[in-house]
Ligand SMILES: [Zn+2]
């Protein structure tokens with residue numbers, strides 16, 4: 001499997017307490033399969049208000065790591081937030097680059113989504129160092 005952002009093959013599965021995510025050792029991007037991001041964020045849904053944000057989604061050049069030839073779309077994580085994420089409309093996976101995962105944590109604090117604020121610390125505990 002290749003990283004959708006940098007195309008590196010150093011895009012490896014990583015198991016965190018039963019949740020398998022894919023981490024790129026080259027660009028530090030993260031791929032969450034359907035229903036995985038919500039396990040990290042404890043929001044119940046991977047993308048809150050998915051239908052709203054999908055209505056303004058834009059096709060990217062990035063190819064889904066799970067679906068050959070399917071392009072990811074870029075869209076807001078939340079309608080009220082500028083954070084853009086990359087999403088596969090076919091398998092419903094989500095790609096976040098290393099800056100986006102930090103931004104996600106800030107959104108959590110603002111909206112009091114208590115689960116999300118633990119995302120970064122959980123990932124750090126697991127050995128992911130996102131920020132230079
Ligand atoms: Zn990468």
Ligand SMILES: [Zn+2]
Nearest residue numbers: 064067088091
């Ligand atoms: Zn896909």
